Amino acid sequence: xxxxxxxxxxxxxxxxxxxxxxxxxxxxxxxxxxxxxxxxxxxxxxxxxxxxxxxxxxxxxxxxxxxxxxxxxxxxxxxxxxxxxxxxxxxxxxxxxxxxxxxxxxxxxxxxxxxxxxxxxxxxxxxxxxxxxxxxxxxxxxxxxxxxxxxxxxxxxxxxxxxxxxxxxxxxxxxxxxxxxxxxxxxxxxxxxxxxxxxxxxxxxxxxxxxxxxxxxxxxxxxxxxxxxxxxxxxxxxxxxxxxxxxxxxxxxxxxxxxxxxxxxxxxxxxxxxxxxxxxxxxxxxxxxxxxxxxxxxxxxxxxxxxxxxx
Numbered sequence: 001x002x003x004x005x006x007x008x009x010x011x012x013x014x015x016x017x018x019x020x021x022x023x024x025x026x027x028x029x030x031x032x033x034x035x036x037x038x039x040x041x042x043x044x045x046x047x048x049x050x051x052x053x054x055x056x057x058x059x060x061x062x063x064x065x066x067x068x069x070x071x072x073x074x075x076x077x078x079x080x081x082x083x084x085x086x087x088x089x090x091x092x093x094x095x096x097x098x099x100x101x102x103x104x105x106x107x108x109x110x111x112x113x114x115x116x117x118x119x120x121x122x123x124x125x126x127x128x129x130x131x132x133x134x135x136x137x138x139x140x141x142x143x144x145x146x147x148x149x150x151x152x153x154x155x156x157x158x159x160x161x162x163x164x165x166x167x168x169x170x171x172x173x174x175x176x177x178x179x180x181x182x183x184x185x186x187x188x189x190x191x192x193x194x195x196x197x198x199x200x201x202x203x204x205x206x207x208x209x210x211x212x213x214x215x216x217x218x219x220x221x222x223x224x225x226x227x228x229x230x231x232x233x234x235x236x237x238x239x240x241x242x243x244x245x246x247x248x249x250x251x252x253x254x255x256x257x258x259x260x261x262x263x264x265x266x267x268x269x270x271x272x273x274x275x276x277x278x279x280x281x282x283x284x285x286x287x288x289x290x291x292x293x294x295x296x297x298x299x300x301x302x303x304x305x306x307x308x309x310x311x
Contacts, residue, residue: 009149013111015049015142017122020129023308025166025187027135030123032154034139035111036146038172039204041193042278043232045266049142054094054111057272060084062106069098069107089274110273116153124161136164136186145173145181155184168228170204171211182218188225189258190215194236195244203235212248219252226256228308231293233262233285242293246300257297257304261285 006012013035021029036052048055063084070078070085077091078098084106096109123137130136137158144151144167151167158165166187182188192211194200200208218225227249231237236245249257263284270277290306297304 006147007149009116009147009151009153011113011115012119012147012150012154013052013054014114014119015046015110015112017119019126021138024138024140024168024189025136026164027133028126028129029135029138029166030126030130031138031140032119032123032144034141034144034147034151037141037143037170038146039143039170039193039206041204041230043203043230043235043262043282045263046142046269047266047275047277048110048269048273052111052146054096054109054113055273056087056092056094056096056098057108057110057269058085058087058274059106059108059268059272062104064104064106066103068101068103072098072101087274116150116157119154120157123158124163127161127163130163134164136166138166138168138189140168143170143172145169145178148173148177148181152180152184155181159184171214172206173210173214175214175217178214179217182221182223186224188218188223189228190218190225191228191230192245192248193230195241195248199236199241203232215248215252219254225252225254226258227254228258228260229293230260231262231285231290232279233282233289237285237289237293239296242296243300246297246302249297249302250300255301255303257302258308259290259293259297259304259306260308261290261306 015033015035018031021031024031035049037050040050067080075091075093077088079086099107099109139151155165164186167185168189170191194203197207197209229245261284294304
């Protein structure tokens with residue numbers, strides 16, 4: 001794939017399209033998951049979306065040890081190991097040749113090159129459900145702003161067909177790339193992961209000053225915004241952090257906030273891409289911790305709820 005076609009937004013890299021979601025905006029929705037993310041959150045549930053390039057996923061539990069993938073790999077990135085195979089990540093280029101011979105499904109590629117029209121056609125297959133339920137399309141990831149030209153081209157086509165559009169964003173993006181996407185989104189689901197700059201650097205890889213500045217600018221555009229707050233035990237569940245998140249919402253005239261309690265559903269994905277998972281042993285927050293967070297947010301006048309946004 002020519003890099004110029006990616007930069008121009010003619011093609012994008014999509015990791016998946018999920019239908020009939022009800023927690024990522026109003027009504028029944030379809031979500032497009034973009035590959036690439038500027039943050040590397042230690043608790044990430046979709047680490048296979050960090051790298052914008054297509055990436056090989058390997059599930060050892062599905063491997064039958066036939067060795068066909070070893071022969072298929074022209075880069076010699078796969079070797080036979082005890083009870084399974086070993087993928088040399090520094091050699092693998094994500095071409096996917098090995099997956100074509102993997103009959104057990106142990107090898108898969110995360111990230112598919114698609115045109116705007118291809119993604120649009122897939123997203124609009126359930127248009128009748130959007131119209132009946134007041135739903136629409138949500139762009140997620142990864143982070144859709146990493147592929148900003150593709151996102152803009154897709155959103156423009158969706159708007160021409162009067163589809164309700166939402167984006168889920170971490171907010172870490174240069175404004176000149178961000179603004180065009182925001183202008184085309186009817187709803188912005190904006191992540192506030194950790195409220196303090198140094199804490200943000202430790203747990204996401206970047207400070208949050210750019211994130212908070214972008215939130216301020218979006219608020220000034222009078223966009224419909226919902227803050228999404230991942231509640232991570234030992235990271236941001238203390239009273240000081242919760243109050244700081246509430247203050248950010250109030251300061252930006254945002255009334256709705258979704259608490260997304262940490263869970264371990266993404267563990268297998270870390271294993272599949274061969275990365276150590278820092279939070280592998282972390283327990284989900286207790287009901288008491290979730291209730292305490294809800295109580296604090298509600299006391300600050302926020303319309304806070306547990307789970308994703310339905311309205």
